[in-house]
Amino acid sequence: MKTANRALSGVLLTLLEQNSGQPGALSLRVYRAIRSAILDATLQVGDRLPSTRTLAADLAISRSTAEAAYAQLEDEGYLRRGVGSGSFVSAGPPRRKDRGQRQLPGHLAFSKRGAQIAETGSCIDARAARAFSAGMPALESFPVNTWQKLTARHARQDAAAWMMYGDPQGLPALREAIAQYLSLSRGVDCDAGQVIILTSSQQALGLVAMMMLDGGDPVWMEDPGYRGAQAAFAGAGAKIVPVPVDAEGMRVDAALRMQPRARLAYVTPSHQYPLGMSLSLPRRLQLLAWARQAGAWIVEDDYDSEFHYDSRPLSAIHGLDRHERVLYVGTFSKVMFPGLRIAYLVVPGSMAPAFVTARTQADGHTSPFLQAVLADFMQEGHFMAHVRRMRELYRARRDIFMEEVERHLGGMLEPQPAQGGLQAACLLADQRLSDKRLAGMAADAGIELPLLSRLYLGEEKKNGFVMGYSALTPAQIREGAKTLARAWQTTRYTGRG
Incomplete structure (x- = not known):
């Protein structure tokens, strides 16, 4: 008989996170995670599972939850349990008919980059608001009636305009509205030609990784920091350099000692995620000086800059940049509602055509209809x-x-x-x-x-x-x-x- 290795707890924890949005008690999610591990042959017949006490400690759940999951697995024939002897896998995945072609193991079927992406994981947002899930806007306070009126207006107008393929860079009216908003509220010096409309900030980060990074390129990242950015850059094969933060944000001096020749720095300067401090002005200037001298790039993720409560936030780093070294990422998911699926990326004007070309390899364009409604929502003053x-x-x-x-x-x-x-x-x-x-x-x-x-x-x-x-x-x-x-x-x- 074999003993399941300690990596099992990590596999189950990953499966639990992936299924966090599914309904059902926690014990049911644990049961499903173990059953999945059995059915995909991560666990095989004869493997010994950890005790319920050990599993509960590893997964940060109660022992009663682990016991309920094991009991259901035993009832369905996946496990056999004996007093004093432990719990063992008793049934494996169903056999597939041999069609004369050998199946490659899953990890050999992917490219090196594909395997890296799968290993890095993803950033899964909460599917419902409850105490104390993070990053969810108050949807009940959104002006739904105003949004519905604007939606109805565009539905009555020229249908062909929003039923056809859209501009891969984004609707000109929306790009103009965003450029004007960023100039007035965030001090971002840009025009509509530099704005690219995307479906999410994660897509923006993936686009930056595709266009700006080669395998092995060092990337400075705030530590702690946003896992979605880590996934985007690590998935592109970059070498992540975790840079500590203090009360003034990313410690640029530490980053310079750790890896002065980094290709890119990712920062959340207005409101550091997750600790909440702002990147001080001296640090912003130090970061810009490094980027200029090293020929490097700064990715400024301004994910929730609209919401500062005790003082006016510092203007964006982009507004201080005189050498076009900053790529600016913004989203409407937090300030509007997540289902809108509209974000944007601001790049130097000379680089915009190349970024738009790369964007067409992903999904072509964002919904022209929703872009038109959002453009009116902004231009008529409802957004502010x-x-x-x-x-x-x-x-x-x-x-x-x-x-x-x-x-x-x-x-x-x-x-x-x-x-x-x-x-x-x-x-x-x-x-x-x-x-x-x-x-x-x-x-x-x-x-x-x-x-x-x-x-x-x-x-x-x-x-x-x-x-x-x-x-x-x-x-x-x-x-x-x-x-x-x-x-x-x-x-x-x-x-x-």
């Missing part, structure tokens, strides 16, 4: 009015969130300054505690806690959570904090993870 309303709403919810965390979880969590954005990073007051274990306890109580530790790339990690508040009503925030406090009550007093 919506931003102002949401800024006030999110500021109030941020304040309530901070108060409730202090009231109910003050002994466990230390919220970091949240001057803007849709979520706040909360460190565990006792870094000896396992955030994975605590997140598992929270999940059993119906609370979602995205792990901060998973956003670190280097050796040094901090345990905590990235907790969203923007999509939650005050009542939901208060109830979520109380529920979480009850779920952690034992850990609070034992002081052990």
Whole structure:
């Protein structure tokens, strides 16, 4: 009999994350993950599974959840269990008929880049708003009636204009509206010819990786930082250089010591993801000087710059750039609604045609109809009015969130300054505690806690959570904090993870 290797827990954890949006209890998701591992032959007949105690610790779930999953697998014949002897796989995947052609193992079927992309993983967004999923806008406060009127207007107009293929660079009216907005609100010096309309910021990052990186090129990334950017650049074969951050943002001096010849630097300067600080002006100038001297590029991801609550945010790095070394990424997913699927990339004018050509190899164009509706929404003043309303709403919810965390979880969590954005990073007051274990306890109580530790790339990690508040009503925030406090009550007093 064989023993399942320790990598099994990592495989199951990945499967659990991929299925996080599926309905059902946590025990059902664990059952499905183990069954999938059996059916795809990751686990084979005779393999011994970890004990329910070990599995619960590795996956940060309760032992009762692991026990329920094992019991269902045993009932269906996938496992056999014996007192004192352990749990073993008793049934494998169904046999396929031999058609005379040998199937290559999956990892040999991909190119090197394809295998790298599969190994790097992806960034999966939350599918529903609940305490305390991160990055979700308050959809109930979106001006749906105004949007529907604009949609109806365009539906009545020339249908052929939006039923045909669209401009791969984007609707000129929308590009003009975005360029004007960026100039007035973010200090970005650009015109409509530099704006490329895309379906997501992730697509923008993938396009940058395709056009600007070769295999092995070093890329500076904030540590901790956005996993979607890591996936895009690592998937292109780049060498990720995790650069620490402090109260002033990315430590450019440390980056220069670590890898001065980097090809590209990825930053979230207005509101660092996930810790929340802004990149200071001296650091911005230092970053621009490095890019100019090294012939390198800066990717500025301005993902939620509309939402700053306590002071006016610094203008974008792009506005300080006099040598065209900055590629600027923005999205409407947070400020409008995720289902809109419209984002944009601002590039130097001379590079725009090449980027548009590359874009046509991905998906051709973004929906002309939705672009036309969004262009009117911006040009008629609805967009800025919506931003102002949401800024006030999110500021109030941020304040309530901070108060409730202090009231109910003050002994466990230390919220970091949240001057803007849709979520706040909360460190565990006792870094000896396992955030994975605590997140598992929270999940059993119906609370979602995205792990901060998973956003670190280097050796040094901090345990905590990235907790969203923007999509939650005050009542939901208060109830979520109380529920979480009850779920952690034992850990609070034992002081052990």
